[in-house]
Amino acid sequence: xxxxxxxxxxxxWLFFIVALSGLHGAGLLWATGLWLMVxxxxxxxxxxxxRMRFLLLAVCLLSGWFVPGVPCWAGQAWSPSxxxxxxxxxxxxxxxxxxxxxxxxxxxxxxxxFLAGLHLLLAPLAMIGLPVGRFNLRLVLxxxxxxxxxxxxxxxxxxWLAASLQADQGSQTLPDKVELGFYSWQYRDGxxxxxxxxxxxxxxxxxx
Numbered sequence: 001x002x003x004x005x006x007x008x009x010x011x012x013w014l015f016f017i018v019a020l021s022g023l024h025g026a027g028l029l030w031a032t033g034l035w036l037m038v039x040x041x042x043x044x045x046x047x048x049x050x051r052m053r054f055l056l057l058a059v060c061l062l063s064g065w066f067v068p069g070v071p072c073w074a075g076q077a078w079s080p081s082x083x084x085x086x087x088x089x090x091x092x093x094x095x096x097x098x099x100x101x102x103x104x105x106x107x108x109x110x111x112x113x114f115l116a117g118l119h120l121l122l123a124p125l126a127m128i129g130l131p132v133g134r135f136n137l138r139l140v141l142x143x144x145x146x147x148x149x150x151x152x153x154x155x156x157x158x159x160w161l162a163a164s165l166q167a168d169q170g171s172q173t174l175p176d177k178v179e180l181g182f183y184s185w186q187y188r189d190g191x192x193x194x195x196x197x198x199x200x201x202x203x204x205x206x207x208x
Contacts (some may be wrong), residue, residue, distance in 0.1 A: 003188075004119065004188065004189050004192055005120075005139035005183045005184075005185050005186070005189040006105070006109045006113045006114060006116055006117025006118075006120075006183060006191050007116075007118075007120040007121050007183075007185070007189075008117075008119065008185075008189035008190075008192050009105055009108075009109070010105065010114075010117045010118060010121060011121070011193050011196065012103060012192060012193065012196040013101060013102060015196045015197060015199070015200040016035070016101065016196075017094075017098050017101075018200060018204075019031065019199075019200050019203045019204070020032075020094050020097060020098070021094065022203065022204055022207045023203070023207060024090060024207075025086075025090075027207065028090055028093065028094070032088065032093060032097055035097060035101065038104065040104055040107070041100065041101075041104065043102050044101070044103050044107075045096065045097070045100040046099040046102060046156055047100070048096055048099040048100040049096055052095065052096065052099060055095070056096060058093065059088050059091050059092045059095065060085060060088035060092050061080070061088070062078030062088065063084045063085065063087045063088025063091065064081060064084040064088055065080050065081075065200075066084065067081055067083055067084030067087055067088075068081060068083070068084075069081030069082055069083030069084055070082045070083065072085070089191040101129040111140065111143070113183065115136055115140065116135065116182070116183055117183070118139075119132065119133075119136055122135065122136075139163070
């Protein structure tokens, strides 16, 4: 049993990410602090930070050296700018919270529930001819492969790549269908989406 429909939770997550994109400085820190009150958020955040450490560092450093502003060390031509480091830090924080929050949804609903919510949200696109079912299947295969790589933690090398491309590896039978969980949309799901949408509108009006 889950408190809300996975599609409703995905919509709230999307609203949350959109709100984060418009927040800066103290507002961004407050929103992150409120999100950290969610059970399991700290653990997901630390795990995502460790996995994304090089990407987050690159975002901060690139912004620090390529965004113009007041240099951190006066008189040094190679000094990063304060505005650049702040901008890079904010963007790194957004990426970190986005990754950790979607991981929480995945752990809460599991693969079947997560894909059921995603399938419901993408279902209208099937009316214009987009292959929603095929997209879900490819997403499942990608996520399964990513989980296997994270569990095995292989050392990337030419030998490992050659072994991965062996004929016996490529001839493995892949699933041709995806099992989705069944969830009924209830009144509280609609109320949750409406409240989240109203909060998003208020936040966007305030930050403008």
